Amino acid sequence: MTGAYLPGNSTVELKEAAVPEPGHGEVLLRMKASTICGSDIRCIYHEHLGKGPEGYQGVIAGHEPCGQIVKTGPGCRRFGSGDRVIVYHISGCGVCNDCRRGYMISCTSERYRRAYGWQRDGGMAEFLLAEEKDLIHLPRELSYADGAQVACGFGTVYEGLQKIGISGSDAVLVTGLGPVGLAAAALCRKLGASRIIGIDVIPERLKLARDLGLCEEVLVSGPDNVAEIRRLTGGQGVERAVDCSANDAARATAIRATRKWGRIVFLGEGGRVEFNPSPDIIHDQKTIFGSWVTSTWLMEELVERLVRWNLHPADLVTHRFPLDRVSEAYAVMASGRCGKVAVCFDEEL
Numbered sequence: 001m002t003g004a005y006l007p008g009n010s011t012v013e014l015k016e017a018a019v020p021e022p023g024h025g026e027v028l029l030r031m032k033a034s035t036i037c038g039s040d041i042r043c044i045y046h047e048h049l050g051k052g053p054e055g056y057q058g059v060i061a062g063h064e065p066c067g068q069i070v071k072t073g074p075g076c077r078r079f080g081s082g083d084r085v086i087v088y089h090i091s092g093c094g095v096c097n098d099c100r101r102g103y104m105i106s107c108t109s110e111r112y113r114r115a116y117g118w119q120r121d122g123g124m125a126e127f128l129l130a131e132e133k134d135l136i137h138l139p140r141e142l143s144y145a146d147g148a149q150v151a152c153g154f155g156t157v158y159e160g161l162q163k164i165g166i167s168g169s170d171a172v173l174v175t176g177l178g179p180v181g182l183a184a185a186a187l188c189r190k191l192g193a194s195r196i197i198g199i200d201v202i203p204e205r206l207k208l209a210r211d212l213g214l215c216e217e218v219l220v221s222g223p224d225n226v227a228e229i230r231r232l233t234g235g236q237g238v239e240r241a242v243d244c245s246a247n248d249a250a251r252a253t254a255i256r257a258t259r260k261w262g263r264i265v266f267l268g269e270g271g272r273v274e275f276n277p278s279p280d281i282i283h284d285q286k287t288i289f290g291s292w293v294t295s296t297w298l299m300e301e302l303v304e305r306l307v308r309w310n311l312h313p314a315d316l317v318t319h320r321f322p323l324d325r326v327s328e329a330y331a332v333m334a335s336g337r338c339g340k341v342a343v344c345f346d347e348e349l
């Protein structure tokens with residue numbers, strides 16, 4: 001089979017690899033959709049910057065895989081051939097406290113914690129070897145590209161929104177309208193938020209957020225953002241803010257544009273932020289949450305909700321490429337002038 005590797009100089013290398021044989025508790029997936037994440041670009045594509053859980057070990061890339069089981073190894077207990085599945089993108093040891101909570105992202109086993117596309121082969125290939133315990137059932141109502149979006153981005157956003165709580169009484173600010181920010185707006189809408197304000201620097205992203213009806217207002221990132229948001233919210237600010245930008249100025253905006261008693265969650269990775277604790281959070285009784293990926297059980301809950309809401313994460317996919325054009329896929333994603341970028345197979349292309 002062919003697999004895509006990221007040597008780290010903003011290029012992609014296609015190489016031949018053997019089709020793996022599933023061992024005990026493992027399954028072989030025919031890949032159907034594999035989306036590209038901002039973290040692939042940030043930590044691997046340009047340069048191998050990541051350490052520890054973000055250290056890339058020269059494996060087949062792609063940590064947002066979705067496909068169909070074509071073979072199961074001995075000892076599988078739930079899934080079988082023909083099942084459509086999402087792969088929770090970190091395979092943990094299964095028995096540490098974090099794994100038992102379903103947060104394999106935080107698995108503490110140095111020996112057994114391996115993320116797909118980082119430390120073990122990922123979804124940018126014709127087939128993927130996965131552990132059965134990492135799989136989430138993909139209902140018929142959702143496409144494989146919908147599922148790939150859940151594997152990382154939508155799952156991560158859903159977790160963060162659960163932490164801050166979103167309801168019909170909330171105006172929400174989303175800073176950073178890349179795929180994660182767009183997902184945040186889409187989920188906030190389904191959770192009842194009627195007024196969603198988005199901020200970004202890239203015109204294509206602002207346009208996409210507006211065209212898809214995900215934001216009532218979009219603002220070009222700048223020093224007046226806090227005043228603009230206050231103006232749009234009767235002088236008070238938003239009840240909830242979600243940072244998906246990892247930009248220091250945008251994070252400070254998210255904090256300052258949130259009203260008294262409001263909640264802010266940081267999802268964007270890397271970078272810094274500077275704010276003044278007393279006026280910016282303490283005196284206004286605000287809470288800032290950090291949130292990293294999600295758990296397997298919350299991912300299952302999200303999939304169920306997506307069907308109920310008739311929400312299709314693949315609507316945010318603006319570019320699809322076949323595997324032999326995977327280089328173009330990463331280049332488009334690195335440009336930022338896009339929504340989500342996917343490598344697709346068979347009927348998903």
Ligand SMILES: [Zn+2]
Nearest residue numbers: 037039152153
């Ligand atoms: Zn990701």
Ligand SMILES: [Zn+2]
Nearest residue numbers: 093096099107
């Ligand atoms: Zn573990």
